[in-house]
Amino acid sequence: MSRYESNPFEEEEVNPFADHGGKKRSGQSNYSGGAFFTTNPGTVPPATSRLSPLPPEPYDRGATIDIPLDSGKDLKTKEKELQAREAELKKREQELKRREDAISRAGVVIEEKNWPPFFPLIHHDIANEIPIHLQRIQYIAFTTLLGLIVCLLWNIVAITLAWIKGEGPTIWFLAIIYFISGVPGAYVLWYRPLYRAMRTDSALKFGWFFLFYLLHIGFCIFSAVAPPIIFKGKSLTGILPAVDILSGNALVGIFYLIGFAFFCIESMISIWVIQQVYMYFRGSGKAAEMKREAATRTMMAAL
Numbered sequence: 001m002s003r004y005e006s007n008p009f010e011e012e013e014v015n016p017f018a019d020h021g022g023k024k025r026s027g028q029s030n031y032s033g034g035a036f037f038t039t040n041p042g043t044v045p046p047a048t049s050r051l052s053p054l055p056p057e058p059y060d061r062g063a064t065i066d067i068p069l070d071s072g073k074d075l076k077t078k079e080k081e082l083q084a085r086e087a088e089l090k091k092r093e094q095e096l097k098r099r100e101d102a103i104s105r106a107g108v109v110i111e112e113k114n115w116p117p118f119f120p121l122i123h124h125d126i127a128n129e130i131p132i133h134l135q136r137i138q139y140i141a142f143t144t145l146l147g148l149i150v151c152l153l154w155n156i157v158a159i160t161l162a163w164i165k166g167e168g169p170t171i172w173f174l175a176i177i178y179f180i181s182g183v184p185g186a187y188v189l190w191y192r193p194l195y196r197a198m199r200t201d202s203a204l205k206f207g208w209f210f211l212f213y214l215l216h217i218g219f220c221i222f223s224a225v226a227p228p229i230i231f232k233g234k235s236l237t238g239i240l241p242a243v244d245i246l247s248g249n250a251l252v253g254i255f256y257l258i259g260f261a262f263f264c265i266e267s268m269i270s271i272w273v274i275q276q277v278y279m280y281f282r283g284s285g286k287a288a289e290m291k292r293e294a295a296t297r298t299m300m301a302a303l
Helices: 071-106 132-167 170-200 203-225 239-246 250-283 286-302
Strands: 029-032 035-038
Touching: 132 170, 132 203, 132 250, 170 203, 203 239, 203 250, 239 250
Parallel strands: none
Antiparallel strands: 029 035
16 A cells, blocks of 8 residues: 555544635545545535425424313213113103003094195095095095085175175075084084094994985085075075076076086085995995994993
């Protein structure tokens, strides 16, 4: 080894304040950051780059998180409260079901008013409560109830016109009484018994229907004729007052003739309904059952 050559393992003191931009002798070794490098003659060592500092962390990883020690107890308490509420709800459901079963066993049916839809007055659900083979008869019977309402309303219109033309207010008040008593009376006396008879298949309900539906048919036939029995018969739009009024006032007479047609149609449909119900009543053996029930009730009343 030549004596002019430097020892690569020899440590050299590096002055941090020295000018690194100057030229160094050939073969001179530099020490930077614990690593050795040699510079060639006439070359300038690369400038040391400074690394940009890292951005600050969003949180301190070493920071502790305060966790309440009683969270487990709170969860257990809430769980017990939920279980208690659930048990109470189940108890209430069982009690409600027990009451509904007791009511159904007693034969009491809770009827929610649902007709007409815009202003519910009665309970009416033929599609879900009446057997399929009886729904047609029930729908037509309901049509006769609506038909009676139409007949009595038109009767009020015609009688009002007759009153204006000089027939007097008495017949108008009678027409109002027919409507006020006839519509709710028809529903209570014969339509609701038929509806319940179809739904529960009760023989006694059929008996109530036959009794009052015959009265309904008799009233419709009487109104279609309107004989001069009560106030000369002009309180009802029948054929006789229509013929009588036509000679004096054609317009009022036409209104009476329309009312006569309404009562005729109502009478014919009602006769068909009672025939169909009676055929079902006899064919299903309800007549004999009604006799047995009537005899049993009579015996119990006597005892």
